[in-house]
Amino acid sequence: MTFEQLALKPELLKALRKENYSQPTPIQEQAIPVVLAGRDLFGCAQTGTGKTAAFSLPILQLLSERPPAGKGKRPIRSLILTPTRELALQILDNVKAYGQFLSLRSLAIVGGVSQKPQEEALERGTDILIATPGRLMDLMNQKLVDLTSVEILVLDEADRMLDMGFIHDVKRIIAKLPARKQTLFFSATMPPEISKLVQSLLTNPAKVEVTPAATTVERIEQSVYLVDKPNKMGLLIHLMKDPSIVSAIVFTRTKHGADRVARGLNRANVPAQAIHGDKSQNARQNALNQFKNGTVRVLVATDIAARGIDIEELSHVINYNLPNVPETYVHRIGRTGRAGQSGVAISFCETEELPYLKDIEKTIKKTIPVVQDHPYPMVLA
Structure with missing residues (x-):
């Protein structure tokens, strides 16, 4: 299969060629059509399977096809929650690379660095916000983030967020989002708490599983x-x-x-x-x-x-x-x-x-x- 066959926009295909992506990985092949169709998704996938592109590409496509209502600063229309600073910054790099020929803005807010530049960037507006739960909660408590326009939520590495004690923050953040939204949920393992979260958050989700949780790479x-x-x-x-x-x-x-x-x-x-x-x-x-x-x-x-x-x-x-x-x-x-x-x-x-x-x-x-x-x-x- 090719990226062309996944019905991606010419601007995204051009960016993928520039980034030397030749053909989709199994998770991209299965997830992209589901997300483009507007369905909730549960992805059981480990690091290294290509899941960032599996959710980023369709999000970029969907948001570029439906500009925000009204004028003024750009509202946050997609929120990507992820457990670590490194992962947030890596996702931001990927989103920027894939969306380089689209006029969408993306921003990462993470802990461990000064809050001021992040405040200023939020003030300018962004279409896609990538965040670690702790820093996002801080900024929400200070009334510096408005999540009322979020259309697509991504929970990435959900099991790790659980391990790191972020799950209560995640639930508080989700409570501030619109009830009607598309939710994409990714986890490498499936402890009982994650199963419960999937059931409470997703509506009739498509399940995409690549490399079953306990298979080691043969090579x-x-x-x-x-x-x-x-x-x-x-x-x-x-x-x-x-x-x-x-x-x-x-x-x-x-x-x-x-x-x-x-x-x-x-x-x-x-x-x-x-x-x-x-x-x-x-x-x-x-x-x-x-x-x-x-x-x-x-x-x-x-x-x-x-x-x-x-x-x-x-x-x-x-x-x-x-x-x-x-x-x-x-x-x-x-x-x-x-x-x-x-x-x-x-x-x-x-x-x-x-x-x-x-x-x-x-x-x-x-x-x-x-x-x-x-x-x-x-x-x-």
Whole structure:
């Protein structure tokens, strides 16, 4: 299938050609016609499936076809809620790229930066507002945002918003929106709270599911090292001597752990940066830019901070701590092996994490090969 066959406007097709998009991904193929038809949508999709374009392209088309009523500043006609600053800014970049030949305005408002420029931009008016829930609530409480003209609502990474404790803010924001609107809901996993939210928010939605929640990408080479907790740092430094690890995201359970691992790598002359919620927006953006341009070889991240990091070619994902939710493992390793590339996922497993490993293998219906030959084997009691 081609983008032309999805009945997109010439201006959008021109932008896609300019951005070197050749053909739609499965989620784009399924979601775009549904959204253009005005239906509510529930998308079960992981990072890297192309979901930003799946909702942005039809939103741009619909809004450009029905100019706002009345004169004066542009009202907010589409609201995109997303959990992290990185993801909000990434969506804004994409929306601007896809809509570069249309006369629509888009704006991102996020926490961690000065409010003033965002206030001024809101005052000028915008058609599409991309926001993190915390900052949006702040501005709504100050009566600086009017959401009464919203026609299309997008909840992106809904499960992560739940994890981050944003779900009450999200519900308060939705209460301020018009009852009649089109709602597009995306989540990588389906915990019970998300199912409830879907039922309460969506009207007769179309369901689009690409890669079932617990399928790992076949092209990803997975392995696990059984290692005692105190030896994990030594093992990581040992592995980083391998030049085939061109770029890696190392996942830790906590922010403190991310900082500690980054410091240990830098001491061993492996350029690394930690990225998590306690870092300022500028620090996170700088770390990301340095990683993308190759100045930094390793990005050490918590799960929450890693959502919204969009890296085309990532050679390795390393689980310094195994997650206790199997779907999180699937999500993490899906960051390598994207867009048809191959990738490598390495996990460290300490004694306490052995039950997590068992759960992951049960979920992915696959035994992850254990690497026997390494300098820090687990001392079994």
